[in-house]
Amino acid sequence: MNADKRRFGIVLSAFICVYLRLLSFGLAAQEIRYEASHVSMGSEYQIVVYGPNRAVLAEACEQAFAEIDRLDDLLSNYKPQSELSRVNATAAKGPVKVTPEFFDFLRVSDEFRRQTFGAFDITLGRGRLSLDTRNSTVEFTTPEVKLDPGGIGKGLAVDHAIDILKAAGIKRALVSAGMSTINAIGTPPGEDQGWKITIRSPKSKDIAAATVYLKDNSLSTSATYEKGRHIIDPRTKKPPENGVEAVSSMAITGTESDAITKCFFVLGRQGASAFLRAHPSDRALVCDPECSWVK
Amino acid sequence: MSNAISRREFNKRAAAVAAAFGLSNFDIPELFPTVHAASEPVKWAMIGTGTRALDLLRPLSTNTGGQCVALCDIYPPNLERAAKTIGGSPTHYDDYRKVLERKDVEAVMIVTPLDRHAFMTLDALSAGKHVFCEKTMVFKEQEIAALREAVAAHPKQVFQVGLQRRYSEIYHMGMQMIRRGALGRVTHCYAHWNRNSDWRRPVADAKLERLINWRMYKEYSGGLMAELGSHQMDIAGWAFQADPRSVIGTGGIDYWKDGREVYDNVSVIFEYPEGQKAVFTSMLNNQHYEFGEHLCGDGGTMELTLAGPSGTGTFWVEPKAKATAAAGKAKEQWWAGATVSASATQKGMPIFPDEIGEDMPFMDRERAFGRRWLAQRGWYEVTEPKNPVGTQFEHFFMCIREGKHPLSDINVGASDAEAVVYANQAMDENRRVFWPKYRDQKG
Numbered sequence: 001m002n003a004d005k006r007r008f009g010i011v012l013s014a015f016i017c018v019y020l021r022l023l024s025f026g027l028a029a030q031e032i033r034y035e036a037s038h039v040s041m042g043s044e045y046q047i048v049v050y051g052p053n054r055a056v057l058a059e060a061c062e063q064a065f066a067e068i069d070r071l072d073d074l075l076s077n078y079k080p081q082s083e084l085s086r087v088n089a090t091a092a093k094g095p096v097k098v099t100p101e102f103f104d105f106l107r108v109s110d111e112f113r114r115q116t117f118g119a120f121d122i123t124l125g126r127g128r129l130s131l132d133t134r135n136s137t138v139e140f141t142t143p144e145v146k147l148d149p150g151g152i153g154k155g156l157a158v159d160h161a162i163d164i165l166k167a168a169g170i171k172r173a174l175v176s177a178g179m180s181t182i183n184a185i186g187t188p189p190g191e192d193q194g195w196k197i198t199i200r201s202p203k204s205k206d207i208a209a210a211t212v213y214l215k216d217n218s219l220s221t222s223a224t225y226e227k228g229r230h231i232i233d234p235r236t237k238k239p240p241e242n243g244v245e246a247v248s249s250m251a252i253t254g255t256e257s258d259a260i261t262k263c264f265f266v267l268g269r270q271g272a273s274a275f276l277r278a279h280p281s282d283r284a285l286v287c288d289p290e291c292s293w294v295k
Numbered sequence: 296m297s298n299a300i301s302r303r304e305f306n307k308r309a310a311a312v313a314a315a316f317g318l319s320n321f322d323i324p325e326l327f328p329t330v331h332a333a334s335e336p337v338k339w340a341m342i343g344t345g346t347r348a349l350d351l352l353r354p355l356s357t358n359t360g361g362q363c364v365a366l367c368d369i370y371p372p373n374l375e376r377a378a379k380t381i382g383g384s385p386t387h388y389d390d391y392r393k394v395l396e397r398k399d400v401e402a403v404m405i406v407t408p409l410d411r412h413a414f415m416t417l418d419a420l421s422a423g424k425h426v427f428c429e430k431t432m433v434f435k436e437q438e439i440a441a442l443r444e445a446v447a448a449h450p451k452q453v454f455q456v457g458l459q460r461r462y463s464e465i466y467h468m469g470m471q472m473i474r475r476g477a478l479g480r481v482t483h484c485y486a487h488w489n490r491n492s493d494w495r496r497p498v499a500d501a502k503l504e505r506l507i508n509w510r511m512y513k514e515y516s517g518g519l520m521a522e523l524g525s526h527q528m529d530i531a532g533w534a535f536q537a538d539p540r541s542v543i544g545t546g547g548i549d550y551w552k553d554g555r556e557v558y559d560n561v562s563v564i565f566e567y568p569e570g571q572k573a574v575f576t577s578m579l580n581n582q583h584y585e586f587g588e589h590l591c592g593d594g595g596t597m598e599l600t601l602a603g604p605s606g607t608g609t610f611w612v613e614p615k616a617k618a619t620a621a622a623g624k625a626k627e628q629w630w631a632g633a634t635v636s637a638s639a640t641q642k643g644m645p646i647f648p649d650e651i652g653e654d655m656p657f658m659d660r661e662r663a664f665g666r667r668w669l670a671q672r673g674w675y676e677v678t679e680p681k682n683p684v685g686t687q688f689e690h691f692f693m694c695i696r697e698g699k700h701p702l703s704d705i706n707v708g709a710s711d712a713e714a715v716v717y718a719n720q721a722m723d724e725n726r727r728v729f730w731p732k733y734r735d736q737k738g
């Protein structure tokens with residue numbers, strides 16, 4: 001009797017196991033690809049996410065876009081009411097108290113300036129920021145200083161979006177800020193190498209300069225083909241004369257890939273090479289004008 | 296036919312637009328005549344030669360597909376003015392029946408106040424004439440039925456309604472884009488037509504008030520709905536490819552309380568069989584948003600208007616989330632590059648009735664590309680290459696010569712008139728009015 005019961009129990013649990021396996025199999029087969037876009041900071045942001053539940057995916061994308069809009073309100077130099085505009089208007093007259101988030105943004109930007117010996121500079125070389133951590137204030141050392149978020153604004157926005165998607169439990173996602181900064185979580189289903197990204201050649205938007213795979217990292221691109229020579233060397237206050245037409249860099253975060261891309265545009269191939277020796281996990285494709293990976 | 300373009304050339308232009316939107320095989324109906332150098336011009340007469348007549352006579356004066364042989368009006372000053380505009384030596388009449396008696400008159404254009412459209416059209420059809428009738432075709436339910444019957448009884452005669460948007464390249468492009476899914480599922484048409492004027496004309500002699508200001512009186516006029524809304528309800532019907540199911544609305548004489556009988560502002564909502572809505576609003580005390588139609592779908596928005604010198608069309612893509620099964624999907628394929636500013640897409644894409652052909656002279660091609668580039672940045676507006684008010688007569692004469700069926704035919708005219716009639720009923724009687732075939736099953 002007892003043995004019978006036990007046998008029944010074993011058979012039952014075996015059935016349950018198989019049933020659960022089948023169930024989870026069924027769910028996995030129903031994975032959904034969700035793609036959405038949104039215009040913010042003058043660019044079209046695109047998000048692709050994978051997961052079993054459409055409502056969860058849609059909600060996560062909405063929240064990510066809302067976060068990008070919120071950052072735009074914080075960092076825009078076109079919106080007079082943004083925190084950045086407020087600082088630009090007043091920080092030359094004395095210390096301005098800023099939100100912890102904005103203070104962090106300034107600290108990270110200043111850190112990049114130091115690491116790149118001024119090749120990346122959110123003030124575009126017009127002066128220094130005096131940051132007071134204890135009081136969370138910022139002061140400009142000269143009245144000429146104006147913060148320009150262009151160097152890392154999009155990278156930061158993409159990173160925040162990625163954080164929100166991760167918090168929603170999403171394991172496969174790609175966020176693109178108008179193609180110029182792309183950050184990815186995991187891989188697309190069945191593509192273990194990662195998200196395949198073709199970097200366009202400066203010569204034409206239909207010609208590939210290189211192909212890379214993103215997997216928990218980020219790619220940023222700057223070039224002269226869209227807006228002309230819009231990047232200024234903060235050290236000379238002029239467009240650099242190093243023949244660089246396009247730079248694409250890979251780093252873990254969008255903020256970093258965005259910043260080093262701007263920086264390599266200024267430093268050129270040799271400067272990039274020196275920087276990368278100290279940062280072995282990053283990579284860069286420089287087109288000056290021939291495109292090749294920096295050794 | 297000096298300024299007419301051939302059908303071949305037109306279709307080529309259409310193909311260029313199609314290519315710009317990644318579409319193929321546009322099929323735009325025959326707007327323009329095939330040029331028959333040998334064919335005799337159509338002998339025509341115009342009945343009612345007031346304000347609108349002048350807009351029609353100007354392009355007609357250079358249209359060699361027809362020849363004006365008679366003008367008719369009961370108000371001599373208007374007749375004089377019209378005669379000067381068209382030139383030549385048309386005979387003058389004050390009784391339209393005399394015009395219809397003339398054997399050599401092949402076609403008549405009826406450009407009188409709205410209450411006269413029905414009986415004049417019926418008489419003209421009986422007299423064997425081809426008829427161009429200004430919009431709104433008619434403004435009473437029983438007139439619509441009578442005209443349908445008469446047109447059906449005279450199948451060899453062309454009957455065309457003066458809804459000129461049906462002869463606009465931009466509108467045709469827009470409708471083709473809709474058919475090809477550029478807007479996705481089209482759910483709404485927002486139409487507005489606003490003016491800043493009392494809508495009255497000066498009257499020298501009080502006896503002439505009702506003749507000159509016929510628009511103010513219900514005996515002759517369907518008010519803003521007929522005079523302005525009819526153009527736009529035609530567009531809603533064209534886009535949705537359906538007649539409405541019902542209409543609600545409200546209107547009032549709230550601003551110009553000067554003894555007029557028709558509303559000086561109206562707001563109406565038409566409901567279509569699949570739940571689509573067409574909203575029409577009109578006022579006479581503010582013209583900031585002059586006139587135009589916005590067609591909205593889940594895939595995009597299109598603004599079409601003949602406002603300005605000759606109209607524009609603009610298209611915006613709707614950001615749209617797409618959920619698809621991951622299983623069996625294509626591989627992820629993304630491009631990276633310097634940011635393309637989104638401002639171009641935010642400003643909208645102009646709808647181009649503009650050809651860029653391989654065989655174009657180099658400079659023309661460069662210019663065309665230049666225009667396209669400027670337009671995409673919102674610095675240049677793409678406009679209709681030809682005024683559809685004139686084009687509609689090239690089409691009219693072609694239909695007569697070649698035995699073809701006009702684009703704005705009795706069905707188009709009747710659907711449009713129904714929208715006017717029922718919207719006015721809804722406002723006057725303060726209730727929801729159903730189209731006849733839905734009256735038994737409302738709800």
Ligand SMILES: NC(=O)c1ccc[n+]([C@@H]2O[C@H](COP(=O)([O-])OP(=O)(O)OC[C@H]3O[C@@H](n4cnc5c(N)ncnc54)[C@H](O)[C@@H]3O)[C@@H](O)[C@H]2O)c1
Nearest residue numbers: 343344345346347348368369370373406407408409429430
């Ligand atoms: N398609 C369009 O965009 C457009 C624009 C404006 C007007 N319209 C239409 O054109 C028509 C005329 O409008 P309008 O602004 O020219 O009006 P109007 O009052 O300026 O002109 C009407 C003319 O008809 C004449 N008339 C009246 N009764 C007549 C009769 N029995 N026999 C001969 N002539 C007669 C009048 O004397 C007048 O000259 C209306 O139906 C109107 O809706 C169409």
